Amino acid sequence: MAGTPPSTVAITGVGLVTPAGTGTAATWEGLCAGRSTAADDPELAELPVPIACRVPDFDPHTHARLRQPWRFDRATQLLLGAAREALDNAGCDSAAWRPERTALVVGSAAGGIGTLEAQHRRLLSTGPDRLSPHTLPAYLPSMAAGHAALALGVKGPALHTSTACASGASAVITAGLLLAAGHCDIALAGGSDAMVTPLCAAAFAKMGALSRRTHDPIRASRPFDRERDGFVLAEGAAVLVLEREEDVRARQARPLALLVGHGTTTDAHHPVAPDPDGTGLERAVREALRQAGAAPQEVDHISAHGTSTPLNDRVEAAVMRRLYGRQPPSVTSAKGALGHTMGAAGAIEAALTALSVARGVAPPTANFTAFDHGTDGIDLVTDKSRHHSIHLALSHSLGFGGHNTVLAFRAA
Amino acid sequence: MASETLVHSADSVDQHLVAVLHGKFEVAPEHIRPEATLEDLGLDSLAAVELYVTLQEQWQVPLDDSEANTGLTVQQVRETVRRLRADSASEGGTA
Numbered sequence: 001m002a003g004t005p006p007s008t009v010a011i012t013g014v015g016l017v018t019p020a021g022t023g024t025a026a027t028w029e030g031l032c033a034g035r036s037t038a039a040d041d042p043e044l045a046e047l048p049v050p051i052a053c054r055v056p057d058f059d060p061h062t063h064a065r066l067r068q069p070w071r072f073d074r075a076t077q078l079l080l081g082a083a084r085e086a087l088d089n090a091g092c093d094s095a096a097w098r099p100e101r102t103a104l105v106v107g108s109a110a111g112g113i114g115t116l117e118a119q120h121r122r123l124l125s126t127g128p129d130r131l132s133p134h135t136l137p138a139y140l141p142s143m144a145a146g147h148a149a150l151a152l153g154v155k156g157p158a159l160h161t162s163t164a165c166a167s168g169a170s171a172v173i174t175a176g177l178l179l180a181a182g183h184c185d186i187a188l189a190g191g192s193d194a195m196v197t198p199l200c201a202a203a204f205a206k207m208g209a210l211s212r213r214t215h216d217p218i219r220a221s222r223p224f225d226r227e228r229d230g231f232v233l234a235e236g237a238a239v240l241v242l243e244r245e246e247d248v249r250a251r252q253a254r255p256l257a258l259l260v261g262h263g264t265t266t267d268a269h270h271p272v273a274p275d276p277d278g279t280g281l282e283r284a285v286r287e288a289l290r291q292a293g294a295a296p297q298e299v300d301h302i303s304a305h306g307t308s309t310p311l312n313d314r315v316e317a318a319v320m321r322r323l324y325g326r327q328p329p330s331v332t333s334a335k336g337a338l339g340h341t342m343g344a345a346g347a348i349e350a351a352l353t354a355l356s357v358a359r360g361v362a363p364p365t366a367n368f369t370a371f372d373h374g375t376d377g378i379d380l381v382t383d384k385s386r387h388h389s390i391h392l393a394l395s396h397s398l399g400f401g402g403h404n405t406v407l408a409f410r411a412a
Numbered sequence: 413m414a415s416e417t418l419v420h421s422a423d424s425v426d427q428h429l430v431a432v433l434h435g436k437f438e439v440a441p442e443h444i445r446p447e448a449t450l451e452d453l454g455l456d457s458l459a460a461v462e463l464y465v466t467l468q469e470q471w472q473v474p475l476d477d478s479e480a481n482t483g484l485t486v487q488q489v490r491e492t493v494r495r496l497r498a499d500s501a502s503e504g505g506t507a
Binding site: 067068070071126129130131132133134137 | 436437438458459461462465468469477
């Protein structure tokens with residue numbers, strides 16, 4: 001309607017399935033305890049980097065309420081686990097919503113690649129007769145959204161976003177845009193990846209992206225630390241429930257946080273390495289803040305991308321030093337505890353940032369001991385959680401392809 | 413009148429079929445009757461092919477999954493498996 005101001009997008013519930021456990025409580029508790037989840041991984045035992053972070057206790061029947069879960073890739077199972085929890089937490093009854101006015105946007109870097117790998121091994125070892133007819137429905141990257149829409153009864157847009165490790169954050173942005181533009185009344189946004197597979201682990205190792213601290217896996221993921229040497233591959237999922245703020249108030253519910261801005265930019269610098277100047281990330285932050293109507297000094301907390309790779313953490317720290325100078329906000333990286341969940345990370349960290357805003361808690365960055373000259377000058381939360389008022393928080397997500405994505409959340 | 417379910421059958425093919433339909437496809441055992449079609453049991457076209465691929469692998473019989481369809485009855489499936497097993501046994505016996 002002409003003259004109507006755009007609606008504010010509220011986060012009303014989140015669901016998390018991570019290496020710290022199934023459910024938001026398990027993830028938050030593990031994160032705040034600063035517990036690393038990396039461990040030797042039997043499936044990767046013969047590979048150069050045999051460590052990873054797996055979701056330890058996930059039952060697709062119970063947590064995802066899925067029948068015949070073998071029909072779905074693990075990424076879809078984890079996604080549905082997160083979606084069920086998010087809807088429960090939002091007090092959102094899918095039996096009561098209008099299916100045609102509900103949207104679902106799912107980010108992933110690799111879709112059902114575990115299924116594809118397993119079926120390819122089968123094709124090579126036993127021939128085409130033994131191939132599952134569910135191979136493509138389980139693998140195709142868009143099918144996580146398709147399967148979840150079917151399971152949840154979503155009949156509005158069901159989209160897939162893929163911006164590598166920023167995919168989950170891109171999903172949150174896309175869902176927010178759909179909602180704010182009036183294309184739906186409820187939007188579920190999520191990210192999910194299950195890339196702890198032999199092919200992915202070997203390929204990341206070949207790129208030199210993984211930590212080689214294989215003799216000491218629980219200390220391998222150490223964002224911003226001077227001895228960081230790569231990320232630890234992980235799996236997981238998160239879903240956020242987005243509604244217009246006025247709708248939430250009308251049903252007398254209270255949002256966890258408000259999504260008040262976002263920035264998306266591209267480096268166009270290198271296929272996989274971030275621009276060492278970080279100008280793309282800085283532009284994304286400035287755009288998110290512009291939309292939020294806020295200045296850099298108003299930012300209270302940042303959930304960094306913080307992968308634990310030498311270059312990422314240096315670039316990100318440099319951008320934060322430039323933006324915040326001597327009044328730095330608290331900074332954390334969930335990847336010290338959870339590892340790098342790939343396309344899920346942007347959604348997981350968006351959910352965690354919303355929780356930080358709601359709870360006034362900045363969780364610690366696991367495994368940090370000391371800065372180097374590239375990462376110092378930021379106010380990293382280490383050792384234990386820090387309790388402080390968080391009125392405005394950002395979540396950074398970067399991805400191969402030069403993707404920079406920033407989400408801005410305000411207290412509700 | 414509906415026939416007996418296969419659950420209490422002493423036949424090894426029947427027992428295996430029940431194990432697969434119940435264990436993998438989550439069909440309630442009491443529904444697994446000879447005249448029930450795969451569709452009646454909740455299997456869609458992909459699931460019918462998956463059933464054939466699974467039986468093929470577990471029994472090591474050359475079930476042709478291009479013939480799998482949701483209109484097949486449990487009776488037809490078990491007869492096909494029995495025939496193929498008998499064929500492979502006799503081939504093995506004369507080898």
